[in-house]
Amino acid sequence: MFQTSPLSPMIAKLARRHPLGSTEVDALLALPHRVARLERGSFLVREGDRATHCRVLLSGFVYRHKCTGEGARQIVSIHLKGDLVDLPNVMLDVADDSIQALTEVSVAIVPAEEILALALASPNIAKAMWADTMVDASILREWLINVARHDARQRIAHLICELALRQEAAGVCERLEYYWPLTQEQLGETTGLTSVHVNRTLQKLRAEGLLRTSARQLIVSDWEGLKVAGDFTAGYLHLTPATPSLARAFESA
Amino acid sequence: MFQTSPLSPMIAKLARRHPLGSTEVDALLALPHRVARLERGSFLVREGDRATHCRVLLSGFVYRHKCTGEGARQIVSIHLKGDLVDLPNVMLDVADDSIQALTEVSVAIVPAEEILALALASPNIAKAMWADTMVDASILREWLINVARHDARQRIAHLICELALRQEAAGVCERLEYYWPLTQEQLGETTGLTSVHVNRTLQKLRAEGLLRTSARQLIVSDWEGLKVAGDFTAGYLHLTPATPSLARAFESA
DNA sequence: CGCCCATTTGACAGCTTTCAAATCGCGTGG
């Protein structure tokens, strides 16, 4: 039953942040929601929208972005399976930035009041969700450093390492061979570079034998080398082994 | 009584995020804490520390920072009066980055369990604190854009506008003339620039008549001009008029 | 087969960094 709800990826993710009891898992499973499918490029949220709903990402990728006054676009986060995409908006009532589908996605849409009431009523759920938003903040700080202090090669290698581990943790794929959701243009919008420069830098990384790309698939040929190239250390992701706490969730369920 | 506790700045700040009732204000006032004074440069937290305490900033400035593998330092946030400086660390058990005093500061030190228990037990306090951490995340996203998409002049002007409004909101000073806590070196570490380039850029801003500096004091000569120069829009700060919700807090107290 | 979007390439300009070295400001001690 836990396995079959569309919300299970979210519950699994939360349980990894803080152990949840059976009543809490049941309460999460009981959240009213409807599932929707959106095609690549669709807006889930536009900057300034009031947060009336919270979307749980069930499959695919979405990204948050914001534009400067001159129209330059910056991607500020990438979300994958299980993420409570607009929880931050719910906490602030309005959206600071737009959220758009990077690939075809399916989402569960939950009314904001429902998720907010549940989050505030149960200390364990609050802790799990809150911690989850704090991990997102930690990732954001790392992105800031990446953009501010790394050169193009480091920035790109760093992001590739991060997405490898996050996709692995979300149970979407293997670490060394995974679906790469970004065009080179979008990779530039994420790392603060031009698509032209992204292209040249990717060529270098390929020439160095660190990775290969085919279609939207990315293959890491040399994980250790890529980590070094990206000055990457995984601590900021606060990854927790999937099994133990999940087991706990099942135990108590 | 509300006014006289060292924790009042924090309570005022939280009440601006979400209305608090008298029992909640009392619970916050009852938090066990001791006040400490730290001199400029002291470490409040070091990367990797376990979060056993949460510090409430009572006066002065602190900043979070992290270093790359090559030793380049990046400041990822600046905190001022009333901020629950290491709430994010408490939520994740360990600190991702170091926190250091930018000026002489005084802080109230609260045991982590105490503040966590209170935050999770009271829905209104949870909402207020959670929203507050989400505003910090919003600021972080704006900093990312600032560093990734703005040139040196825009980055610096943007930060100056932000600190003006945040200090005004914290009730520390006037918007157009305020204490500037950063050296040019640190301003560079915040905006992803070299101190040399920061210096040259500040000279340009001064020559344009947008601002003046004397000692650690910053005077904005042309607020509108500075906003334009910094491509600055205040929305992301989620500032709320101080009076209404504070009044509410007093009413119910 | 053709269209459209994404990737690739080239040459050149420009913002920022680098590396010193000089100057300034200010608190301290004589």
Added chain:
DNA sequence: CCACGCGATTTGAAAGCTGTCAAATGGGCG
């Protein structure tokens, strides 16, 4: 009251990474 010392600010010249602007090439889908 003035000299000293140290950190912060300022200045110069040269190198480098990244951006800009087109234009060509490639690949997938109808």
